[in-house]
Amino acid sequence: MxxxxxxxxxxxxxxxxxxxxxxxxxxxxxxxxxxxxxxxxxxxxxxxxxxxxxxxxxxxxxxxxxxxxxxxxxxxxxxxxxxxxxxRRHHHFICERCHTVEDIPWFDLPHSAGRAALGGREVSKYEIVFRGVCLRCRNSQPEGGTKS
Ligand SMILES: [Zn+2]
Ligand SMILES: [Zn+2]
Known part of the structure; x- marks a missing residue:
């Protein structure tokens, strides 16, 4: 197997x-x-x-x-x-250009980070969604174009 x-x-x-x-x-x-x-x-x-x-x-x-x-x-x-x-637990990265959703290896948030903001709420799971420009889109920017 x-x-x-x-x-x-x-x-x-x-x-x-x-x-x-x-x-x-x-x-x-x-x-x-x-x-x-x-x-x-x-x-x-x-x-x-x-x-x-x-x-x-x-x-x-x-x-x-x-x-x-x-x-x-x-x-x-x-x-x-x-x-x-x-x-397997993981976070996500969403590319704002090509809308690809990528897995980001899991890391824990420091427990103290959210505690105050969450108040007494009980959290069973969480994940972080990052947004931005993926590596592929970053690397495929038109070459030789005028840089602004
Ligand atoms: Zn992309
Ligand atoms: Zn995923």
Whole structure:
């Protein structure tokens, strides 16, 4: 068994969710490709592997995976929701030019940082969304143009 499939099996077990072939395919796709895919893109990928998969069942499976916490919706306003395998904690970086959503390795916020602002609220999870210009966009700025 590969490392990823062991990880997926364990994730299903921990979430007490039955790993049906399609749920497995959805989670495997997201975990393997490290993409932040829309429901439509996930449907396309699962459908290539299992042409009998209907849009409705793929969407339902996505929803139950999200409910079980194995998949999460990534914040991205004004666009179709993007989904992410939630096996490892990480932050996000959203490029304001090409709208790519990238994973940023996890680091903890100092506990003291948010405590005062949060008051007595109980936090179960958090993530940071950084916004700006990704490396690809930075490097693909037109060359030889007049610099302003
Ligand atoms: Zn970009
Ligand atoms: Zn992510």
């Amino acid at each position: 590969s490392k990823l499939s062991t990880e997926l099996e364990q994730a299903f077990q921990a979430a007490a969710l039955r790993p049906t072939a399609q749920r497995y395919a959805v989670l495997e796709f997201l975990a393997e490709h490290h993409v932040h895919a829309t429901a439509e893109e996930i449907f396309g990928a699962v459908n290539r592997y299992d042409p009998r998969a209907s849009r409705a069942t793929v969407y339902n499976n996505l929803r139950s995976l999200a409910k079980a916490g194995l998949v999460r919706e990534v914040m991205s306003e004004g666009k179709a929701a993007r989904f992410d395998a939630n096996l």
